[in-house]
Amino acid sequence: xxxGEEDPQALSIQEGENATMNCSYKTSIxxxxxxxxxxxxxxxxxILIRSNEREKHSGxxxxxxxxxxxxxxxxxxxxxxxxxxxxxxxxxxxYGNKLVFGAGTILRVKS
Amino acid sequence: EPEVTQTPSHQVTQMGQEVILxxxxxxxxxYFYWYRQILGQKVEFLVSFYNNEISEKSExxxxxxxxxxxxxxxxxxxxxxxKLEDSAMYFCASSKDRESSPLHFGNGTRLTVT
Numbered sequence: 001x002x003x004g005e006e007d008p009q010a011l012s013i014q015e016g017e018n019a020t021m022n023c024s025y026k027t028s029i030x031x032x033x034x035x036x037x038x039x040x041x042x043x044x045x046x047i048l049i050r051s052n053e054r055e056k057h058s059g060x061x062x063x064x065x066x067x068x069x070x071x072x073x074x075x076x077x078x079x080x081x082x083x084x085x086x087x088x089x090x091x092x093x094x095y096g097n098k099l100v101f102g103a104g105t106i107l108r109v110k111s
Numbered sequence: 112e113p114e115v116t117q118t119p120s121h122q123v124t125q126m127g128q129e130v131i132l133x134x135x136x137x138x139x140x141x142y143f144y145w146y147r148q149i150l151g152q153k154v155e156f157l158v159s160f161y162n163n164e165i166s167e168k169s170e171x172x173x174x175x176x177x178x179x180x181x182x183x184x185x186x187x188x189x190x191x192x193x194k195l196e197d198s199a200m201y202f203c204a205s206s207k208d209r210e211s212s213p214l215h216f217g218n219g220t221r222l223t224v225t
Contacts, residue, residue: 031211042115042202042216043154050211088154098144098167099214101154 006089010106019076021105023089024069030092032065032072033099037086043101046074046087081111113137117203117217124193124224132188132220134203143186144204144214145178147171154202160186161209193224 006023013019025032031050035043049056049065049072056063062075076083086106090099116135124130136143145157158168160178177189186205190197200221204214 033213035214035216037154040219042218043204043214045213045215048211048213098156098159098169100156101146103153 006087006102006105008105009103010108012108012110013079015079015081015109015111017079017109019079019083019107019109021074021087021107023072023074023102025072025089025091026070027091027093029067032063033090034061034063034072034074035088035090035101037088037104039085043088076107079107079109081109083107084109115203115205115215115217117201117220119220120218121221122223124222126195126224127192130190130193130222132190132201132203132222134186134188134217135184136186136203136205137215138184140205140207140215142166142206142209142212143178143180144206145188146202146204146216147199148202148219149199157188157201190222193222195224198222198224 006021031048033048034046036046037043047058047061047063049063051067060077065072086104088101088104090101092099118133143160146154148154156169158172158178159166175191179187200219202216202219204216206212206214
């Protein structure tokens with residue numbers, strides 16, 4: 001079974017608009033992480049939210065976590081063309097130390 | 112800021128050949144990982160490594176794969192006899208500790224098996 005699954009699969013917005021991406025997961029977690037991947041590059045860690053946190057901010061990023069619904073959202077406010085990338089949520093497996101990544105949301109910000 | 116470096120950035124090999132992908136993790140990190148991403152697909156976990164041994168591996172990481180930390184800085188992934196389906200981006204990552212610690216990824220090696 002899949003652990004983290006993002007939706008939408010792709011999102012196209014105008015510069016200045018907000019972008020919201022969602023992630024659902026299946027097992028219990030102690031944290032959830034969001035990563036960004038520019039085309040052809042490695043993943044870059046954006047933000048980590050712990051299971052006892054409901055919301056976290058980092059600059060223009062806002063992440064929420066609802067453990068009762070097993071879901072998280074990533075909001076990018078006032079988007080810029082440079083935000084164009086794929087965004088992945090990742091959760092550590094219940095046992096072991098590996099992070100499992102979702103399929104990602106491809107965000108395109110048009111200028 | 113320290114970063115994970117991977118070499119080569121692109122490797123082309125013929126089916127059946129052995130390849131070694133190299134990584135230099137961040138120096139004070141203790142956990143090391145290999146992930147792969149087939150074009151347009153998910154980032155898949157291959158293996159994690161801690162204290163000079165494999166701590167976890169996926170079903171993908173079969174007998175054709177091996178990892179090694181030959182010295183204090185390098186972390187390698189060897190594919191013994193490459194198959195066409197091994198063509199993918201291979202990412203090395205490292206982290207300070209096991210839980211609640213973000214992974215730091217390298218920029219990957221694009222492996223093309225012909």
